[in-house]
Amino acid sequence: MDVRSPGEFEHAHLPGAKSIPLFSDDERAVVGTVYKQNSREAAIKTGLDYFGPKMKEIIEEVEKLLKTGLFKDRQSVFVYCWRGGMRSAGVAWLLDLYGFKVHTMKGGYKSFRNWTLTQFEKKYPFRLIGGYTGSGKTFLLHQLIHKGYRVIDLEGLASHKGSAFGNIGMPDQPSQEMFENILAWELFKKSDTNESIWMEDESQRIGAVNIPGSLWRTMLTSPVFFMEIPFEERLNFIVEEYGNLDRTRLTDAVFRIKKRLGGLEMQNAVNYLATGDIKDAFRILLKYYDKFYHKSLHKKPNWPDQVKQILCDEVNAAQNLLTIIEQYSLKSNV
Numbered sequence: 001m002d003v004r005s006p007g008e009f010e011h012a013h014l015p016g017a018k019s020i021p022l023f024s025d026d027e028r029a030v031v032g033t034v035y036k037q038n039s040r041e042a043a044i045k046t047g048l049d050y051f052g053p054k055m056k057e058i059i060e061e062v063e064k065l066l067k068t069g070l071f072k073d074r075q076s077v078f079v080y081c082w083r084g085g086m087r088s089a090g091v092a093w094l095l096d097l098y099g100f101k102v103h104t105m106k107g108g109y110k111s112f113r114n115w116t117l118t119q120f121e122k123k124y125p126f127r128l129i130g131g132y133t134g135s136g137k138t139f140l141l142h143q144l145i146h147k148g149y150r151v152i153d154l155e156g157l158a159s160h161k162g163s164a165f166g167n168i169g170m171p172d173q174p175s176q177e178m179f180e181n182i183l184a185w186e187l188f189k190k191s192d193t194n195e196s197i198w199m200e201d202e203s204q205r206i207g208a209v210n211i212p213g214s215l216w217r218t219m220l221t222s223p224v225f226f227m228e229i230p231f232e233e234r235l236n237f238i239v240e241e242y243g244n245l246d247r248t249r250l251t252d253a254v255f256r257i258k259k260r261l262g263g264l265e266m267q268n269a270v271n272y273l274a275t276g277d278i279k280d281a282f283r284i285l286l287k288y289y290d291k292f293y294h295k296s297l298h299k300k301p302n303w304p305d306q307v308k309q310i311l312c313d314e315v316n317a318a319q320n321l322l323t324i325i326e327q328y329s330l331k332s333n334v
Helices: 006-011 026-037 040-066 086-098 108-119 139-144 155-158 177-189 211-219 231-244 246-257 262-274 278-298 317-327
Strands: 076-079 103-104 126-130 197-200 224-228 307-310
Touching: 006 026, 026 040, 040 086, 076 086, 086 103, 108 177, 126 139, 126 211, 139 197, 139 317, 155 177, 155 197, 231 278, 246 262, 246 278, 262 278, 307 317
Parallel strands: 076 103, 126 197, 126 224, 224 307
Antiparallel strands: none
Protein backbone atom coordinates (compact mmCIF):
# COMPACT_ATOMS: atom_id res chain seq x y z
CA MET A 1 0.00 0.00 0.00
CA ASP A 2 1.52 3.29 -1.16
CA VAL A 3 0.30 5.96 1.28
CA ARG A 4 2.03 8.87 -0.46
CA SER A 5 -0.03 11.51 -2.23
CA PRO A 6 -1.74 10.70 -5.56
CA GLY A 7 0.77 12.88 -7.46
CA GLU A 8 3.74 11.04 -5.98
CA PHE A 9 2.16 7.68 -6.81
CA GLU A 10 1.28 8.73 -10.34
CA HIS A 11 4.88 9.76 -11.02
CA ALA A 12 6.35 6.44 -9.88
CA HIS A 13 5.82 3.70 -7.31
CA LEU A 14 6.71 0.12 -6.46
CA PRO A 15 5.48 -2.22 -9.23
CA GLY A 16 2.16 -3.71 -8.19
CA ALA A 17 1.54 -1.25 -5.36
CA LYS A 18 -1.94 0.11 -4.67
CA SER A 19 -2.48 3.78 -3.89
CA ILE A 20 -4.15 4.54 -0.54
CA PRO A 21 -3.04 8.13 0.07
CA LEU A 22 -2.97 9.49 3.59
CA PHE A 23 -3.05 13.06 2.23
CA SER A 24 -4.19 14.60 -1.04
CA ASP A 25 -1.58 16.55 -3.00
CA ASP A 26 -2.86 19.83 -1.54
CA GLU A 27 -2.99 18.46 2.01
CA ARG A 28 0.57 17.17 1.71
CA ALA A 29 1.70 20.63 0.61
CA VAL A 30 0.00 22.23 3.61
CA VAL A 31 1.55 19.78 6.09
CA GLY A 32 4.96 20.27 4.52
CA THR A 33 4.68 24.03 4.76
CA VAL A 34 3.69 23.86 8.44
CA TYR A 35 6.64 21.55 9.11
CA LYS A 36 9.10 23.97 7.51
CA GLN A 37 7.65 27.20 8.88
CA ASN A 38 6.66 26.03 12.37
CA SER A 39 7.62 22.64 13.82
CA ARG A 40 7.31 18.87 13.55
CA GLU A 41 4.70 18.86 16.28
CA ALA A 42 2.60 21.49 14.52
CA ALA A 43 2.80 19.50 11.28
CA ILE A 44 1.62 16.35 13.07
CA LYS A 45 -1.38 18.19 14.50
CA THR A 46 -2.27 19.56 11.07
CA GLY A 47 -1.88 16.09 9.59
CA LEU A 48 -4.21 14.63 12.22
CA ASP A 49 -6.92 17.05 11.12
CA TYR A 50 -6.79 15.35 7.71
CA PHE A 51 -6.07 11.82 8.96
CA GLY A 52 -8.84 11.53 11.55
CA PRO A 53 -11.85 11.72 9.21
CA LYS A 54 -10.18 9.25 6.79
CA MET A 55 -9.43 6.44 9.26
CA LYS A 56 -12.57 4.42 8.58
CA GLU A 57 -12.27 4.99 4.84
CA ILE A 58 -8.66 3.72 4.81
CA ILE A 59 -9.56 0.55 6.73
CA GLU A 60 -12.49 -0.19 4.43
CA GLU A 61 -10.35 0.41 1.33
CA VAL A 62 -7.73 -2.04 2.59
CA GLU A 63 -10.42 -4.62 3.40
CA LYS A 64 -11.84 -4.25 -0.09
CA LEU A 65 -8.45 -4.71 -1.72
CA LEU A 66 -7.63 -7.79 0.33
CA LYS A 67 -10.92 -9.40 -0.72
CA THR A 68 -10.14 -9.06 -4.43
CA GLY A 69 -7.96 -12.18 -4.44
CA LEU A 70 -4.90 -10.24 -5.60
CA PHE A 71 -3.11 -11.03 -2.35
CA LYS A 72 -2.17 -14.48 -1.03
CA ASP A 73 -2.31 -13.39 2.61
CA ARG A 74 -5.59 -11.61 3.26
CA GLN A 75 -4.47 -10.24 6.63
CA SER A 76 -0.93 -9.12 5.79
CA VAL A 77 -0.37 -5.52 4.67
CA PHE A 78 2.85 -3.89 3.45
CA VAL A 79 2.91 -0.10 3.81
CA TYR A 80 5.37 2.52 2.60
CA CYS A 81 5.68 6.28 2.18
CA TRP A 82 8.54 8.45 0.91
CA ARG A 83 11.13 7.87 3.65
CA GLY A 84 9.42 5.38 5.93
CA GLY A 85 8.42 8.21 8.25
CA MET A 86 5.25 9.59 9.77
CA ARG A 87 2.82 8.81 6.96
CA SER A 88 3.52 5.08 6.80
CA ALA A 89 3.89 4.93 10.59
CA GLY A 90 0.48 6.52 11.07
CA VAL A 91 -1.31 4.22 8.64
CA ALA A 92 0.58 1.18 9.99
CA TRP A 93 -0.55 2.06 13.52
CA LEU A 94 -4.17 2.31 12.39
CA LEU A 95 -4.16 -0.98 10.45
CA ASP A 96 -2.34 -2.80 13.25
CA LEU A 97 -4.89 -1.49 15.74
CA TYR A 98 -7.68 -2.85 13.55
CA GLY A 99 -6.09 -6.30 13.43
CA PHE A 100 -4.05 -6.51 10.25
CA LYS A 101 -0.54 -7.92 10.23
CA VAL A 102 1.43 -4.85 9.10
CA HIS A 103 4.92 -4.45 7.64
CA THR A 104 6.58 -1.13 6.79
CA MET A 105 9.51 -0.48 4.47
CA LYS A 106 12.59 0.78 6.23
CA GLY A 107 13.65 3.95 4.43
CA GLY A 108 10.43 4.00 2.38
CA TYR A 109 10.19 4.54 -1.35
CA LYS A 110 13.53 6.37 -1.30
CA SER A 111 15.30 3.17 -0.22
CA PHE A 112 13.55 1.26 -3.01
CA ARG A 113 14.81 3.81 -5.54
CA ASN A 114 18.35 3.37 -4.28
CA TRP A 115 17.95 -0.39 -4.66
CA THR A 116 16.54 0.12 -8.16
CA LEU A 117 19.59 2.04 -9.35
CA THR A 118 21.98 -0.62 -8.05
CA GLN A 119 20.28 -3.25 -10.23
CA PHE A 120 21.50 -1.53 -13.38
CA GLU A 121 25.14 -1.70 -12.30
CA LYS A 122 25.20 -5.51 -12.33
CA LYS A 123 26.48 -7.56 -15.24
CA TYR A 124 23.79 -9.74 -16.76
CA PRO A 125 24.06 -12.69 -19.18
CA PHE A 126 22.00 -11.04 -21.90
CA ARG A 127 21.25 -12.54 -25.28
CA LEU A 128 19.73 -10.07 -27.73
CA ILE A 129 17.34 -10.72 -30.57
CA GLY A 130 18.29 -8.55 -33.53
CA GLY A 131 16.95 -7.96 -37.00
CA TYR A 132 15.93 -5.14 -39.28
CA THR A 133 12.55 -3.47 -38.76
CA GLY A 134 9.70 -5.83 -39.59
CA SER A 135 11.53 -8.99 -38.54
CA GLY A 136 8.97 -9.84 -35.87
CA LYS A 137 11.42 -9.59 -32.97
CA THR A 138 8.71 -9.03 -30.35
CA PHE A 139 6.82 -12.09 -31.57
CA LEU A 140 10.00 -14.13 -31.30
CA LEU A 141 10.44 -12.95 -27.70
CA HIS A 142 6.94 -14.25 -26.99
CA GLN A 143 7.95 -17.59 -28.49
CA LEU A 144 10.96 -17.66 -26.18
CA ILE A 145 8.65 -17.09 -23.20
CA HIS A 146 6.45 -19.96 -24.42
CA LYS A 147 9.50 -22.22 -24.55
CA GLY A 148 10.44 -21.38 -20.98
CA TYR A 149 13.31 -18.96 -21.55
CA ARG A 150 13.86 -15.89 -19.39
CA VAL A 151 12.72 -12.82 -21.31
CA ILE A 152 12.41 -9.09 -20.64
CA ASP A 153 10.25 -7.25 -23.17
CA LEU A 154 11.70 -3.73 -23.03
CA GLU A 155 9.17 -2.31 -25.48
CA GLY A 156 6.34 -3.84 -23.47
CA LEU A 157 7.65 -2.26 -20.27
CA ALA A 158 8.08 1.08 -22.06
CA SER A 159 4.66 0.91 -23.78
CA HIS A 160 6.34 1.85 -27.04
CA LYS A 161 7.43 -0.12 -30.13
CA GLY A 162 10.63 1.82 -30.58
CA SER A 163 10.19 3.64 -33.89
CA ALA A 164 8.62 7.00 -34.73
CA PHE A 165 5.36 5.03 -35.07
CA GLY A 166 5.88 3.13 -31.83
CA ASN A 167 3.33 4.99 -29.70
CA ILE A 168 0.42 4.56 -32.10
CA GLY A 169 -2.16 2.25 -30.60
CA MET A 170 -0.18 1.92 -27.37
CA PRO A 171 -1.07 3.08 -23.84
CA ASP A 172 0.65 6.12 -22.35
CA GLN A 173 4.31 5.57 -21.55
CA PRO A 174 5.42 5.43 -17.92
CA SER A 175 7.64 8.15 -16.52
CA GLN A 176 11.38 7.53 -16.76
CA GLU A 177 11.46 6.75 -13.04
CA MET A 178 8.57 4.30 -13.27
CA PHE A 179 10.13 2.60 -16.29
CA GLU A 180 13.32 2.12 -14.28
CA ASN A 181 11.36 0.72 -11.33
CA ILE A 182 9.57 -1.85 -13.51
CA LEU A 183 12.77 -2.76 -15.34
CA ALA A 184 14.77 -3.21 -12.13
CA TRP A 185 12.05 -5.46 -10.71
CA GLU A 186 12.05 -7.59 -13.88
CA LEU A 187 15.84 -7.89 -13.79
CA PHE A 188 15.68 -8.94 -10.15
CA LYS A 189 13.09 -11.63 -10.87
CA LYS A 190 14.92 -12.96 -13.94
CA SER A 191 18.45 -13.02 -12.48
CA ASP A 192 18.05 -15.48 -9.60
CA THR A 193 20.01 -18.03 -11.66
CA ASN A 194 22.87 -17.83 -14.16
CA GLU A 195 20.56 -18.55 -17.09
CA SER A 196 20.60 -16.13 -20.00
CA ILE A 197 18.10 -13.28 -20.18
CA TRP A 198 16.72 -12.61 -23.67
CA MET A 199 15.82 -9.11 -24.82
CA GLU A 200 15.44 -7.23 -28.07
CA ASP A 201 18.46 -5.38 -29.45
CA GLU A 202 17.06 -1.90 -28.80
CA SER A 203 18.23 1.65 -29.22
CA GLN A 204 18.94 3.25 -25.86
CA ARG A 205 15.92 5.51 -26.27
CA ILE A 206 12.48 3.86 -26.49
CA GLY A 207 10.01 6.63 -27.18
CA ALA A 208 10.21 9.06 -24.26
CA VAL A 209 12.19 6.79 -21.90
CA ASN A 210 15.82 5.68 -21.88
CA ILE A 211 17.50 2.43 -20.92
CA PRO A 212 19.81 3.35 -17.98
CA GLY A 213 23.36 3.98 -19.14
CA SER A 214 25.15 1.25 -17.19
CA LEU A 215 22.63 -1.37 -18.31
CA TRP A 216 22.85 -0.10 -21.87
CA ARG A 217 26.62 -0.60 -21.84
CA THR A 218 26.11 -4.22 -20.81
CA MET A 219 23.68 -4.66 -23.71
CA LEU A 220 26.18 -3.15 -26.16
CA THR A 221 28.66 -5.96 -25.51
CA SER A 222 26.09 -8.79 -25.38
CA PRO A 223 25.73 -11.37 -28.19
CA VAL A 224 23.14 -10.53 -30.84
CA PHE A 225 21.18 -13.23 -32.66
CA PHE A 226 20.43 -11.34 -35.85
CA MET A 227 17.59 -12.55 -38.08
CA GLU A 228 18.36 -11.85 -41.74
CA ILE A 229 14.94 -11.78 -43.44
CA PRO A 230 14.27 -10.67 -47.06
CA PHE A 231 13.14 -7.06 -47.47
CA GLU A 232 9.82 -7.86 -49.17
CA GLU A 233 8.86 -10.33 -46.44
CA ARG A 234 9.49 -7.69 -43.79
CA LEU A 235 7.63 -5.06 -45.80
CA ASN A 236 4.55 -7.28 -46.02
CA PHE A 237 4.72 -7.87 -42.28
CA ILE A 238 4.95 -4.13 -41.54
CA VAL A 239 2.01 -3.34 -43.84
CA GLU A 240 -0.09 -5.94 -42.03
CA GLU A 241 0.95 -4.69 -38.58
CA TYR A 242 0.70 -0.92 -39.14
CA GLY A 243 -1.46 -0.59 -42.25
CA ASN A 244 -4.74 -0.18 -40.38
CA LEU A 245 -3.49 2.44 -37.94
CA ASP A 246 -4.82 5.99 -37.98
CA ARG A 247 -3.60 7.66 -41.19
CA THR A 248 -3.22 11.09 -39.59
CA ARG A 249 -1.02 9.74 -36.81
CA LEU A 250 1.09 7.83 -39.34
CA THR A 251 1.58 11.04 -41.32
CA ASP A 252 2.49 12.98 -38.16
CA ALA A 253 5.09 10.32 -37.36
CA VAL A 254 6.66 10.73 -40.83
CA PHE A 255 6.96 14.48 -40.24
CA ARG A 256 8.79 13.83 -36.96
CA ILE A 257 11.65 12.11 -38.82
CA LYS A 258 11.72 14.64 -41.67
CA LYS A 259 15.33 15.72 -41.09
CA ARG A 260 16.68 12.18 -41.02
CA LEU A 261 14.45 10.93 -43.81
CA GLY A 262 15.13 13.84 -46.14
CA GLY A 263 12.64 16.31 -47.54
CA LEU A 264 11.98 14.48 -50.83
CA GLU A 265 11.51 11.03 -49.31
CA MET A 266 9.40 12.50 -46.53
CA GLN A 267 7.09 14.16 -49.06
CA ASN A 268 6.87 10.99 -51.15
CA ALA A 269 5.93 8.93 -48.09
CA VAL A 270 3.29 11.48 -47.05
CA ASN A 271 1.82 11.52 -50.58
CA TYR A 272 1.62 7.74 -50.64
CA LEU A 273 -0.17 7.73 -47.29
CA ALA A 274 -2.60 10.40 -48.51
CA THR A 275 -3.55 8.30 -51.54
CA GLY A 276 -3.83 5.10 -49.52
CA ASP A 277 -0.71 3.51 -50.99
CA ILE A 278 0.47 2.17 -47.63
CA LYS A 279 2.94 -0.33 -49.04
CA ASP A 280 4.97 2.18 -51.03
CA ALA A 281 4.94 4.59 -48.09
CA PHE A 282 6.31 1.90 -45.81
CA ARG A 283 8.82 0.83 -48.46
CA ILE A 284 10.46 4.26 -48.13
CA LEU A 285 10.35 4.15 -44.33
CA LEU A 286 11.68 0.60 -44.12
CA LYS A 287 14.72 1.50 -46.23
CA TYR A 288 15.42 4.40 -43.86
CA TYR A 289 15.19 2.21 -40.75
CA ASP A 290 17.37 -0.46 -42.37
CA LYS A 291 20.16 2.08 -42.89
CA PHE A 292 19.74 3.38 -39.35
CA TYR A 293 19.95 -0.07 -37.75
CA HIS A 294 22.80 -1.14 -40.06
CA LYS A 295 24.91 1.75 -38.76
CA SER A 296 24.12 1.02 -35.11
CA LEU A 297 24.92 -2.67 -35.59
CA HIS A 298 28.36 -1.87 -36.97
CA LYS A 299 29.11 0.44 -34.06
CA LYS A 300 28.96 -2.38 -31.52
CA PRO A 301 32.30 -2.69 -29.70
CA ASN A 302 32.84 -6.34 -30.65
CA TRP A 303 31.47 -6.20 -34.18
CA PRO A 304 31.27 -8.56 -36.02
CA ASP A 305 32.16 -11.35 -33.57
CA GLN A 306 29.24 -10.70 -31.23
CA VAL A 307 26.64 -10.76 -34.03
CA LYS A 308 25.38 -14.23 -34.91
CA GLN A 309 23.60 -14.20 -38.24
CA ILE A 310 20.42 -16.25 -38.63
CA LEU A 311 19.20 -16.71 -42.21
CA CYS A 312 15.38 -16.80 -42.25
CA ASP A 313 13.03 -17.13 -45.20
CA GLU A 314 10.08 -15.29 -43.72
CA VAL A 315 8.68 -13.53 -40.66
CA ASN A 316 7.65 -16.63 -38.75
CA ALA A 317 8.47 -16.43 -35.06
CA ALA A 318 8.02 -20.13 -34.28
CA GLN A 319 10.10 -21.29 -37.23
CA ASN A 320 12.79 -18.65 -36.76
CA LEU A 321 13.21 -19.52 -33.10
CA LEU A 322 13.56 -23.18 -34.05
CA THR A 323 16.31 -22.17 -36.50
CA ILE A 324 18.13 -20.24 -33.77
CA ILE A 325 17.81 -23.14 -31.30
CA GLU A 326 19.10 -25.69 -33.81
CA GLN A 327 21.87 -23.51 -35.20
CA TYR A 328 23.29 -22.59 -31.79
CA SER A 329 22.26 -25.70 -29.81
CA LEU A 330 20.15 -23.74 -27.34
CA LYS A 331 18.17 -25.72 -24.79
CA SER A 332 14.62 -24.96 -23.70
CA ASN A 333 14.13 -24.23 -20.03
CA VAL A 334 10.74 -25.98 -19.90
